[in-house]
Amino acid sequence: MASESSFDVVSRLDRQEVDNAVNQCAKEISQRYDFRGVDASVSLDGDVITLEATSPERVLAILDVLESRLFRRGVSLKALDLGDREPRPQGRLYRLVCPLREGLSQEVAKQVTKAVRDQGPKGVKATIQGDEVRVSSKSRDSLQAVITLLKELDVDAALQFVNYR
Template identity: 90%
Template sequence: MASESSFDVVSKLDRQEVDNAVNQCAKEIAQRYDFRGVDASVSLAGDTITMEANTAERVLAILDVLESKLFRRGVSLKALDLGDKEPRPQGKLYRLVCPLKEGLSQEVAKQITKAIRDEGPKGVKATIQGDEVRVSSKSRDDLQSVIALLKELEVEAALQFVNYR
C-alpha cells in the first residue's frame, strides 16, 4: 500500500524582513527632499505598522515607499491589512495604521478547501487545522497540481507551501 504524501498551506511572515523594510523606509524618508519638513515617520510596533505625516498625500507616499521596500524583500503585500487605505487626522498629523495579517482566516481556509474539492484532482483531501490547511494524497503529482492551482487562486492572504513530504 502506498503511503500518503502531504503538504501544509500557511500564511506566515518573516518578521525580520518586515522590520528591515520598515527601517529602510524610515531611512529613505529621512533622506528624501520631498519629505523634509512634513514630520513624516514610519514605525513598527508588534503587529502594526504606523505611518504619520502632516498631509494625507504624504502618508500615502510613505505607504508607497513601504510597499516597494516590502516587495523588494520578498514580503507579500497581502500581509498588510490596509482597510479603506484612507489616512485619519490625529490632531495636526494624518495617521495610517496597517495591522499585519498572519495565518489563514476561516473564510480563506474554506475557500482553499472548496477550490481543491471543486477543481483539484480526485483523491486529494484538504483539511483545515487551525490557521493552516493540510493537503494530502497518495500521488505526489496530484499534490504538485494542487500547488499550481492554489498559486493561481485569488485569496486575501499570502500563501506558502511547507512540510512537503
C-alpha cells in the first residue's frame, strides 16, 4: 500500500521583505521632487503600515510607490488590507492605514477546499487546520494538479504551498 503524500496551503509574509520595502518607499519619498514641501511619511508598526501626507492625492501616490516596492521584493499585494482605499483626515494630515494579512481566513480556506473537492482530481482530500489547508492524496501527480489548480484560483489571499512530502 502506498503512503499518503501531502502539502499545506498557507498565506505567509516575509517580514524582512516587507520592512525593506517600507524603508525603500520612505527613502524614495524623501528624495522625490513631487514630495518636497509635503509632510509625507510611511511607517511600519507591527502588522500595520501607515501612510500620511497633507493631501489625499499624495497619500495615494505614496501607496503607489509602496505597492511597486512590495511587488519588486516579491511580496504579494494581496497581503495589504486596503479596505475602501480612501485616506481619512487626521487633523491637518490625511492617513491611510493598511493592516497586513497573514494566514488564511475561514472564507478563503472554505473556497480552497471547495475548489479542490469540485475541480480537483479524484482521491484528493483537503482539510482545514486552523489558518492552513492540508491537501493529501496517494498520487503525487494529483497533488501537482491541485497546486496548478490553486495557482489559477482567484482568492483574496496570497497562497503558498509548503511541507510537500
